[in-house]
Amino acid sequence: MQKTSSIVIIGGGVMGCALAYQLARRGVKDIVVLEKEYLTSGATGRCGAGVRQQWATETNCLLAKESVRMFENMNEELGYSKDIEFKQKGYLLLAYTDAQWNQFKKNVKLQQSLGIPVEMVDPQGAKDIVPHLNIEGLIGATYCGTDGHANPFHVTYAYAEAARKLGVKIETYTEVIGFEVEKGKVKKVKTNKGDIYAPIVVNCAGAHSGEIAKMVGEEIPVYPERHQALVTEPVESMQDPMVISFHHHIYCQQVPHGSFVMGMGDPNEPTSFNQKSSWQFLEEVAQKVVNILPPLKDIRVVRQWAGLYDMSPDANPIIDELVRVKGFYTVAGFSGHGFMVAPITGVMVAQMILGEQTVLPVKPFGIDRFSRGEYLLEHSVV
């Protein structure tokens, strides 16, 4: 492995790879990405890969909207030899309580003001979009046809391939184990394969970024939290949009391959690195999904898995330089939506590091927002 670099990026997930590409594209040489296993081995390779613009905060709406634009042109922009499989089949968000419906009304007003093509539909309108939807108890729904999903492996590989072509070195099976800091500035990254000098380090280690920060003696509020998902056998195409019910903490979509992928957030899930699948999850998610989408009862589950959300106190990322360790940046805390915002975040972080004007403001993502009590609270999360 090389002994020196201009920038070391820790983490070979979608974020680390997107950032490496955006920096290299702006002419930075000698970038190194360090990944302790293989590319996509973290949350990226375990995620639902949904991409939606229907958020409750302006920051998330804009990050998602700009990223959608980038996903639309990603194969061409990155010159990818395969296909990132970006499919815009829409998202249908279900409201089961008056409080939720009122919140949705506010969200839609905000989203429309930002140019996001979202509409409100009554239960029958929702059924027109998803014919097998059980509308019992449903008050209404919101629908955005340009939401969708992409293949997280291919998106990450597309960025990695494009970055490599521009000279970025990607070292897999290389684990960061410590740092050397001199006079309040980061100097060296220590790995299980040797040391590497770097004046700039970016922590894109997902759920492990809190552990990485501890290696320079800093605490950042990013915590691991298990989230589980399952996939069924492939069946004939019957459901276009992703269906989400925040009330049931559930999401369910049919991917192009024909399988249904679904997941559930458990409000009682403890903070831990536990990534094991549970039997309870299977039963709970099955009960909920069979209730909302009854014909799914005859489809067989073939596999389940779990991954870690990189949670922050307001479920939004921290994008900032450490105050006490100059040159050390944190880009983590994306909770359940780091995949969909990674494209534009890569651009913003590259611009921030290079001291350029950023396309969207990064300031709201500063780490001091927590101590100031200025949380970017987002209601629309599973």
Added chain:
Amino acid sequence: MDKEIFVCRCEDITLAQIKELISQGHRTIDEIKRVSRAGMGPCQGRTCRMLIAQELAKAYGVNVEEVLMPSFRPPVKPIKLGLLAGGE
């Protein structure tokens, strides 16, 4: 020849494709599964996992046992959602 040998019958992945992925630097069964879907079919790799392991072992000059096995996850056999929900 390799183009006609199917390693993963559930997902239609040939020996030629597996060899190509190995030559691109993919080192483990998990990595190959994620890029190609080999092992993600209805049989969940019961048929193809060993064959892919053998190819990896050959390419990297190690024993098949040393090739990292992907984690086995429940359910071991496909089960209907309705059955899990307790509805039938």
